[in-house]
Structures are given as structure tokens and as C-alpha cells.
Amino acid sequence: MKSKVVWIIGGIIAFLVFAIAYMPAVHVISRIDLPKNVSISSVSGTLFSGKAQTIVVNGLPINNLKWTLSPLHILIGKVKVEVQAGNIRDKNEIAFQGPLTTGLLNQEYIDAEDFTLYLPVDRVLAQVRLPLPVNAGGRFKLTLDELSVGPTCRVLSGRGDWLNATVAGTQGPIDFGTYSAALRCQGDDFGISVTEPNLLGLTMDAIVAPTMNRFKVNGKFKPDSSLPQEVHQASRLFGAPDAEGYIAIKL
Structure with missing residues (x-):
């Protein structure tokens, strides 16, 4: 029976x-x-x-x-x-690929492994309120080895890249090259670290809340001599360079 x-x-x-x-x-x-x-x-x-x-x-x-x-x-x-x-090959498209996991009855968390995301820079910046208007190009590439968020950052291992970075100048687009960042959890928040070499001579550490409503940035930069003079002039808006020619960033 x-x-x-x-x-x-x-x-x-x-x-x-x-x-x-x-x-x-x-x-x-x-x-x-x-x-x-x-x-x-x-x-x-x-x-x-x-x-x-x-x-x-x-x-x-x-x-x-x-x-x-x-x-x-x-x-x-x-x-x-x-x-x-x-389409990963189309620089104007949002593209992504990989597995995502969440709860059947509780979607407060999300996990990802081996996940890749491409975002057109101009479209992303159009969604963000910046202190100064920036007309930039290129693509953001996010490669997540491991991610677990819900609602705070629990596990994060991966990297972010700004590929073929350009910013509009008075004489046309200025090529700033490529920038790479290491991603991590910093307590409950996201941590983003950028190190040289890059054309801006940029070293930076940023802490961003998962809700994106709070952030802190510390770093320094020294534009390469190959960059146009207008870049060097604009960099002085952030302050005077130190003895080694670096200008501090603190937000």
C-alpha cells in the first residue's frame, strides 16, 4: 500500500x-x-x-x-x-553571460560565478549624477570569479576594466588607454582598487555601498606627458601636485 x-x-x-x-x-x-x-x-x-x-x-x-x-x-x-x-563584439550593446543563483522564496541575495558583463560607458554615465558633466567612451568589462550579495557584500572576487577609454576634448576625443581594477568586499561594501601603469598615472581605492548611495575615494594621479596639454591643465582643478608630480584625490 x-x-x-x-x-x-x-x-x-x-x-x-x-x-x-x-x-x-x-x-x-x-x-x-x-x-x-x-x-x-x-x-x-x-x-x-x-x-x-x-x-x-x-x-x-x-x-x-x-x-x-x-x-x-x-x-x-x-x-x-x-x-x-x-553581442559581446558590439561595443554599443549591453552584453553578459554566466550563471546567476538566488532563493526560490527569498530573492534578497544573488550569487554569481564566472560571470562576464560588458557595458557601454556613455550609457552608464548617462544614468549617474556626476559633479561635472563627462562625455566619455569605451566599454566597461566586469569579470566576476565569485560574487555573493544580499543585501550586503558577502563574497566578491573579480576585476573591472575600462577598455579603450576616451574622453571628449576641445580638439576631439582623447585616448586614455585601458584601466583595470581589482574588486573585493570591504566589510559590507564593495572595494575597488586601481593601480598603475596607466596613462593617467592613477592609483585609487574606492569604497562603494551596495545601494550606491554612499562612496569614498582616496587616490592620486599624474597624467602622462603624452596626453594633451588640456588634460594637464584640467588636472590642476583637483589641486596642486606634490614633489613627485602626483595630485591627490579624496572624495
Whole structure:
């Protein structure tokens, strides 16, 4: 008798899993209350393997999003999804690839491993309030070896790069080269460290809150002699150089 009950329960569970696995994703997403700053269009496929033509977040478009959901993780109360979006070779597109994990009933945390993200610099800066307007180009590349956030920084190992950095000058775009930063947890916050060599002679350590509403920056820089004179002139706005020619940054 017990064996029959086990088989019946197993059959019901199997039916539910297959029903969910093959459920059209568009029917699920259409019933979700999305935030006002998020919109999704042209959804196809299933809940476990689907795609969306475009997702717009805060006015930033993400094209050709594809996802694959792991059914095994759902059985242990987690949601693990492999995501891919955009074209990594297109410098004007937001692109990312890798696995993300969160709780099935509690989405206050998110984990990632071997995750890569590309962001066009001009689009990112358009979303940020800066003390001075900056017209910059290039791409941000974020490579996460390991990340666990929720709601504070718990684990962070990776690096960030500003590739082909340019800033608008009076005579046209100024090439500043590439900048790399090491990422870490600093207590509950994110830590970002930049070291030389780079054309700005920049060494910097920044601490940023997960909510992005609080930050602290300490560092110094000495523009390379190959940079245009207007860069050297503008650098004096931050203060006078020390005996070695470095100008301090403290925010």
C-alpha cells in the first residue's frame, strides 16, 4: 500500500515538474508585476528555456536575452539560471553571460560565478549624477570569479576594466588607454582598487555601498606627458601636485 502511495506522489510531482518545464514563458511573465522601470518584449520559449527580444531597464535596452533554468536547483529551494544577452563584439550593446543563483522564496541575495558583463560607458554615465558633466567612451568589462550579495557584500572576487577609454576634448576625443581594477568586499561594501601603469598615472581605492548611495575615494594621479596639454591643465582643478608630480584625490 505504501509503495502505491509513493508511486502516486512521485507521479504527481513528475507531472507538475513537466507541466512547469514546458509552460510557455510568455504566460508566466505576462502575470508578473514588473517594476515601472522594466519592460519586456517578444518573449518566446518555455519557463525553463526561453528568450526575450528586448528588455529595457531604466531606459537601457538589453537585446536577445536567453535563459536556461536548472530544475534540480528548484528541488532544493533555489533558482539557478544561465543567462546570455547582447553581442559581446558590439561595443554599443549591453552584453553578459554566466550563471546567476538566488532563493526560490527569498530573492534578497544573488550569487554569481564566472560571470562576464560588458557595458557601454556613455550609457552608464548617462544614468549617474556626476559633479561635472563627462562625455566619455569605451566599454566597461566586469569579470566576476565569485560574487555573493544580499543585501550586503558577502563574497566578491573579480576585476573591472575600462577598455579603450576616451574622453571628449576641445580638439576631439582623447585616448586614455585601458584601466583595470581589482574588486573585493570591504566589510559590507564593495572595494575597488586601481593601480598603475596607466596613462593617467592613477592609483585609487574606492569604497562603494551596495545601494550606491554612499562612496569614498582616496587616490592620486599624474597624467602622462603624452596626453594633451588640456588634460594637464584640467588636472590642476583637483589641486596642486606634490614633489613627485602626483595630485591627490579624496572624495
